[in-house]
Amino acid sequence: MIRSTLRRAALAPLAAATLAAATVGLAGTASAAPAAGFETLTPVCSAQLPITHPGCVAGTSYRGAPLPDGTPNQIVQLSGDDRFATAAAIAEHGFPEADVAVLVSGEDRHLVDALSAAPLARSLAAPVLLGTRDSVPAATASYLQKHQVKAVLLVGGADALGEATTGRLQALGVTSVARVAGVDRYATSRALVALMPKSTHGWAASGEDAHLVDALAASGPAARLAEPLLLVADADPLPAAASLTALGVTSTTVAGGPEGVAPEALAPLPAPQRAAxxxxxxxAAGLAAESVDRGVDADDLLFAPGVTGHLVDALAAGPLGRATLLVGDVDSSYDVVEAWFDTYGAGRVTAVGAVEIDG
Incomplete structure (x- = not known):
């Protein structure tokens, strides 16, 4: 694991207090009235959802992450021994009660399949967990068993999550397993977005390998606002535009500049505006600031690795629904963090995966 060596000036307001221990061991079954001091997650299921969601059937709400208590300078560290354990730690923090999970590939080459999954997962009161083509890693299996998860939505084709993975889920007691996948990454993204609730605003990002990080930075804000996040193909943007329009989207925040989403791909989207x-x-900072303008809490910030090879941690953190800054050992990353704290102050900061904060 890498260690983020952020300048102390950037993190001077943050004390070395860790709340991670307070978020462990909160497993339990769904509640009719989740406890005070925690988010309340109420699933919104479309008629097209291919799994049976117990919460939608019973009208259940679930306890989510602890709410910020207003105390400044808090740090929550969420990480595990590997990417699978990190995703499970994030799930324990954000989804201490869950009947449903969204399973995506934890392999770098399939990262793109799940970029649109975070908003859908949060709308289902479900965490994003990581698997492999042929297995359910121990940390993922432990979460599913501990919470007695009954339904799992697979994202991506059989090359990402194969039939052996499906069989293992059933052996773990999962009774409803279904897959969302398309013929390519863009079709998979559209299939995920089609299961989202209606929204007047949406988010769009490049689906090219060199620019996937932009979609990761947008996933938390889109999830918090229950808005779709769609991958756009420069060569054929019309299907993405049609998908957004079908959901009622009338304005679109586009992640990144023209090197990511080309002008000709941006033009057909509903009232597009770049955050770059x-x-x-x-x-990422531009997207975070845009999300704050749209109602996301500036005092509940997520730090995720912006370094290639560790981006998967941001994927699992998307359903937490927080404004997200990417962190790396470069001057521009340090400058962004300093500017954020100068503008918004320091409330609760959650660092995931390879990002470690020294107070």
Missing amino acids: GTDRYGT
Whole structure:
């Protein structure tokens, strides 16, 4: 694991207090009235949802992550021994009660399949967990068993999550397993978005390998606002535009500059506006600021790795629904963090995966 060596000036307001221990061991069955001091997650299921969601059938609400208590300078560290354990730790924090989970591939080459999954997962009161083509890793299996998860939605084709993975889920007691996949990454993204609730605003990002990080930075805000996040193909943007329009979207925040989503791909989207910086860190900050303008809490911030090879941690953190800054050992990352704290102050900061904060 890498260690983020952020300048102390950037993190000077943050004390070395860790709340992670307070978020462990909160497993339980769904509640009619979730406990005070926690988010309440109420699933919104479309008629097209291919799994049976117990919460939608019974009208259940679930306890979510602890709410910020207003105390400044809090740090929550969520990480595990590997990416699968990190995703499970994030799930325990954000979804201490769950009947449903969304399973995506934890392999880097299939990262793109799940970029649109975070908003859907949160709308289902479900965490994003990681699997492999042929197995359910121990940390993922432990979460599913501990919470007695009954339904799992697979994202991606059989090359990402194969039949052996499906069989293992059934052996773990999962009674409803279904898959959302398309002929390519863009079709998979559209299939996920089609299961989202209606929204007047949406988010769009490049589906090209070199720019996937922009979609990761947008996933938390889109999830919090229950808005779709769609991958756009420069060569054929019309299907993405049609998908957004079908959901009622009348305005679109586009992640990144023209090197990611080309002008000709941006034009057909409903009332597009870019949120972009000079690099991935600046773009993430622009997206975070846009999300705050739209109602996301500036005092409940997520730090996720912006370094290639560790981006999967941001994928699992998307359903937490927080404004997200990407962190890396470069000056532009440090500058973005400093500017954020100068503008918004320091409330609760949650660092996931390879990001470690020293107070």
